[in-house]
Amino acid sequence: MRMETLSRSEILQELKSRTLSLAANNNRGFKQEFRELGEVGKDLPTKAGTAEANKEKNRYPFILPYDYSRVRLSVLNQDPVSDYINANFVPGGGSERDFICTQGPLQNTLPDFWRMVWEQNVRIIVMVTSLKQKHTIMCEKYWPLESGTMYCGSIQVTTVTRKQVTDFFVTTINLQQRGNPTDRIITHYYYPTWPDQGVPDPSSLCVFTEHVRQHLEAIPRLGPAVVHCSAGVGRSGTFVTLLWLMQLCMRGIKPNIKGAVEDLRLHRMYMVQTLDQYILIYHCLLHWLSGGDIGSRSQSQGANLNTNQQANVSSSGRGDKAGRRRRSSQQQKPPTPQSENSVQQILKPGNLLRRLLPSLSNVKTSNSS
Numbered sequence: 001m002r003m004e005t006l007s008r009s010e011i012l013q014e015l016k017s018r019t020l021s022l023a024a025n026n027n028r029g030f031k032q033e034f035r036e037l038g039e040v041g042k043d044l045p046t047k048a049g050t051a052e053a054n055k056e057k058n059r060y061p062f063i064l065p066y067d068y069s070r071v072r073l074s075v076l077n078q079d080p081v082s083d084y085i086n087a088n089f090v091p092g093g094g095s096e097r098d099f100i101c102t103q104g105p106l107q108n109t110l111p112d113f114w115r116m117v118w119e120q121n122v123r124i125i126v127m128v129t130s131l132k133q134k135h136t137i138m139c140e141k142y143w144p145l146e147s148g149t150m151y152c153g154s155i156q157v158t159t160v161t162r163k164q165v166t167d168f169f170v171t172t173i174n175l176q177q178r179g180n181p182t183d184r185i186i187t188h189y190y191y192p193t194w195p196d197q198g199v200p201d202p203s204s205l206c207v208f209t210e211h212v213r214q215h216l217e218a219i220p221r222l223g224p225a226v227v228h229c230s231a232g233v234g235r236s237g238t239f240v241t242l243l244w245l246m247q248l249c250m251r252g253i254k255p256n257i258k259g260a261v262e263d264l265r266l267h268r269m270y271m272v273q274t275l276d277q278y279i280l281i282y283h284c285l286l287h288w289l290s291g292g293d294i295g296s297r298s299q300s301q302g303a304n305l306n307t308n309q310q311a312n313v314s315s316s317g318r319g320d321k322a323g324r325r326r327r328s329s330q331q332q333k334p335p336t337p338q339s340e341n342s343v344q345q346i347l348k349p350g351n352l353l354r355r356l357l358p359s360l361s362n363v364k365t366s367n368s369s
Contacts, residue, residue: 005251005252005253006252006253006254007252008249008252008289011249011252011254011255011289012286012289012290014254015254015255015282015285015286015289016286019282019283019286022282027275027279030275030278030279030282031275033258033278034275034278036258037258037261037262037265037272040262040265040266041066041265041266041267041268041269042269044066044067044068044266044269045066045067045068046064046065046066046067046269047067048065048067048070048084049064049065049070049084049086050064051081051084053081053084054081054084056108057084057085057086057106057108057109057112058086058103059086059103059104059106059230059231060103060231063086063103063231063232063233063269063270064086064269065085065086065087065088065268066088066267066268066269069088069089069090069096069267069268070084070085070087070088070089071085071087071088071089071100071102071116071120072084073085073112073115073116073119074115074119084112085102085109085112085113085116086102086103086109086232087100087101087102087103087116087226087232088100088101088102088267088268089224089267090240090264090267090268090271091244091263091264091267092225092240092243092244092247093244093247093248094221096267097224098221098224098225098244099224099225099226099227099240100116100120100122100224100225100226100227101226101227101228101232101233101236101237101240101268101271102116102226102227102228102232102236103228103230103231103232104127104129104138104139104140104228104229104230104231104232105139105140105142105228106140107140110140110142110152110153111152111153111154111155112153113142113152114142114152114153114155114157114175115153115154115155116226117155117175117186117226118155118175118177118184120223120224120226121222121223122186122223122224122225122226123184123185123186123187123219123222123223123225124186124187124189124212124215124216124219124225124226125186125187125188125189125225125226125227125228126189126191126212126225126226126227126228126239127139127188127189127190127191127192127228127229128191128194128227128228128229128235128236128239129192129194129196129228129229129230129235130192130193130194131192133195133196136196138196138229138230139228139229139230142157143157143159143171143173143188144157144158144159145159145162146159146162147159147160147162154177154178154179155175155176155177155178156175156176156177156178157173157174157175158173158174158175158176159171159172159173160172160173160174160185165211166204166207166208167191167193167200167204167207167208168189168190168191168192168193168208168211169188169189169190169192170187170188170189170190170211171187171188171190172185172186172187172188173185173186173187173188174186187215189208189211189212191205191208194229194235196230198276199276199277199280200280202280202283202284202287203287205239205242205280205284206284206287206288209239209242209243209246209284209288210246210288212225212243213243213246213247216243227239227240231270231273232268233268233269233270233271233273234270234271234272234273234274234277235277236271237261237264237265237268237270237271237272237273237277238272238277238278238280238281240264240271241257241260241261241264241271241272241281242281242284242285244260245257245260245281245285246285246288249285249288249289255285257278257281257282257285261278261281
């Protein structure tokens with residue numbers, strides 16, 4: 001399939017025009033787009049997460065993994081519920097399993113978290129939450145911050161090096177599994193400045209995301225990258241969407257923010273959880289595409305990041321009293337290739353980059369400007 005690509009400046013101009021249009025009349029367009037995403041994935045089953053034996057493994061009772069896309073751990077001691085962790089495979093442009101989005105580990109799920117990292121051959125972990133915000137624990141400390149070794153179940157976790165780069169930390173971790181003669185090196189990216197309720201500075205988030213993006217481009221993809229915040233949906237979904245669309249822009253493909261978020265929400269609930277986070281993706285892409293100038297200008301020209309518009313649950317994962325309403329009359333099913341024709345499948349954001357990567361030489365590129 002031949003597809004015309006756009007130059008970086010062409011993508012920037014189109015996105016800038018669309019952002020200003022969506023921001024008009026007090027973000028009316030943004031609110032409409034985000035409202036249309038509200039029901040995506042809500043009727044997909046979450047039986048494993050609601051099982052009595054697994055309830056204590058969930059940080060927030062209303063943030064549960066969809067059954068069809070959940071990460072399954074190996075079963076221990078013939079215990080069928082030992083395969084559960086609150087985590088889902090999600091797309092990121094290369095496959096349906098480019099990333100694992102998960103909650104911040106609890107004290108009782110630390111061994112499960114590291115077992116997942118080992119079993120899925122993960123080499124990069126991205127953490128977009130602080131360990132603690134005010135008096136609330138957002139995530140248990142699951143690695144030695146400075147140096148040293150800790151043990152989580154059968155996994156030995158050793159911090160080798162740690163350095164600070166602007167607003168984030170990069171830590172090299174050595175993993176060893178009991179009884180296994182080989183070890184593995186994990187790179188841990190820690191971005192603690194993103195608040196639980198709110199958004200970070202677009203320029204700061206762009207620097208962090210671009211750093212991770214370049215690392216992912218440079219190494220063999222042995223396994224999915226793990227991304228987590230506290231609940232594993234709001235900040236995690238925003239980061240994955242931004243990185244995914246950066247990858248598309250690098251290949252001259254116009255980003256479809258709404259389409260990407262919709263695809264992610266079919267794999268894990270509430271991905272990109274608030275209107276503020278949704279608008280942030282637009283601002284970050286503008287900032288990144290322009291080299292740092294357009295992002296701040298577009299913010300002053302219309303789109304307001306301080307909307308205080310929340311989804312059904314806050315970005316910390318606390319649900320409303322009614323929980324998630326189920327609508328049996330509009331029962332949704334996991335996406336399957338058979339449900340759409342081949343052209344529709346090719347154009348889905350989750351498949352687009354995967355289709356293009358093997359045949360970039362056949363892509364017709366427009367004149368650069």
